[in-house]
Amino acid sequence: MEGIKTIGVVGVGIIGASWTALFLYKGFKVKVYDAYPIDEELFKKRIQANLSDLLALDQQTDSSHHLQDIFLNLELYNNLKDAVINVDFIQENAPERLDLKQNLYQEITSYCPEKTLIASSSSGLKVSDFQKDATHPERIFLGHPFNPPHLLPLVEIVGGKLTDPQILKKASEFYQSLGKHPIVLNKEVKGHVANRLQAALWREAFSLVKEGVCSAEDVDIAITSGPGLRWALFGPYINMELANQKGFKEAIHHLGPPMTEWWNDMQNFQHSEETTELLEEQTKELLTHYKDVDLSQKRDKGLVDILKLRQQLELD
């Protein structure tokens, strides 16, 4: 996108490293900062792995040419000011603590140019709660990716009370230019959209095991041999449309009453040390099927394959 050439990445855990790889892959100059000393070798290794995924995903044949010199576009800093003082866009990935973000945004905005767009990767906090004391808070917004950000196309965009709506439009265009699929929410809610949907599923997944209906392994099979396969292709609304030959309305008329019964029957699961022990034990049991398998690697390989498949099917 016009005007954005240099990007500051604040906080380089897994999410920050993933963003960094994507920005580098797309040809940007990237300045990276972390509050803890960055292990350069480990960090570059992680970036390299992410770049390999991106290359595998890229259908264009001439996309590997610039990867050799890609690290020339990367600068690491242990000083926040140096990393953000002259950038056009900032992607912040600091820990999920409100007090920490409040201070961080005050600091970032005291250093960076007035025109810099500032996106927070926060998975659950509201921008309104940490933009208040910043300088020019109108350019601060949520740009929440889904893990791993270099692969998953979703970016949730929403402004805080003080955000300029025009900034959200620019942000959406910018993420789109990176090949992402941004959605712009109408208002702030805790957990945004995707995490709430995911949490709703987790609640019932935890509850069914806690209530002794089935094992964690059964739940995972139920998803990956059932609705999970469909959710990689279509979301809940199109799936409901396809649930009845006459379409959505008829599907709701048929499914609505039993669905309401199931909702009413769902337990109000709550986390406790006891439930965590139980669920962890069951997960360990399930993991015995995957001995000597690098599950993250397998997931990322699978994500690349499914994303390609979606392109072939012209679903995106």
Added chain:
Amino acid sequence: MEGIKTIGVVGVGIIGASWTALFLYKGFKVKVYDAYPIDEELFKKRIQANLSDLLALDQQTDSSHHLQDIFLNLELYNNLKDAVINVDFIQENAPERLDLKQNLYQEITSYCPEKTLIASSSSGLKVSDFQKDATHPERIFLGHPFNPPHLLPLVEIVGGKLTDPQILKKASEFYQSLGKHPIVLNKEVKGHVANRLQAALWREAFSLVKEGVCSAEDVDIAITSGPGLRWALFGPYINMELANQKGFKEAIHHLGPPMTEWWNDMQNFQHSEETTELLEEQTKELLTHYKDVDLSQKRDKGLVDILKLRQQLELD
């Protein structure tokens, strides 16, 4: 599986036709009954389409040989007795009405041999509630597939109060021999497992749109560009394990508190004519992106591709 050669399929709407295709593909003799006159041409066309999917899914090269004569193994009846009088296994797919199923099971069990296993595809009813007045109710169980049954590997198995646990073991082996991934639940709950998980997601998907947070299209993008892609690879438990480098327990310690806030913030969505209108309108808006696209066909093509991909990744 030894002993099962002839299968009776009771009720041949979409689900019954899909089961029929699978049973035929696997070499069984299939006797089909429906309460309404079966349009033979339409029915065989549907079967043929399902068989094509199965052939596309099949990695073995020599699997097309028997498809030519496959309809020799199919018999259509408009009389229940003729369809079930001499079969080893019955897959029942009648409408989801308890009174109807109660009568149907009384009738079926008065005709079929004592040794016949009888599976119900019921998506929400409890077997306990319709097996009571049947003859030899101990061989009646739930064998709930996921749509489309010829493709999706999940089969949920659970017995009613009067079901013999040994029957569930046999049923599980039988479905496994067809290439399915059965799970055997410890106890009956409304909606079983997969439909409850799906309904939990739908509740929040409907709620977010009703509360004006985002559009139906946004929800569908959030899933198919986010968690939906992961759910085709791993279920909620493995995904939680991968959410933190230290594994499940640490992931819960970090995600548990915000997740609890999101749960507490979720609205208790209830279906009404008003919400159905709103959600349908939004779905229609979303469908304008898919003009002239046969979505069911695209879904089934995509499912075949993802199932193959899971085989390649050695996930099943």
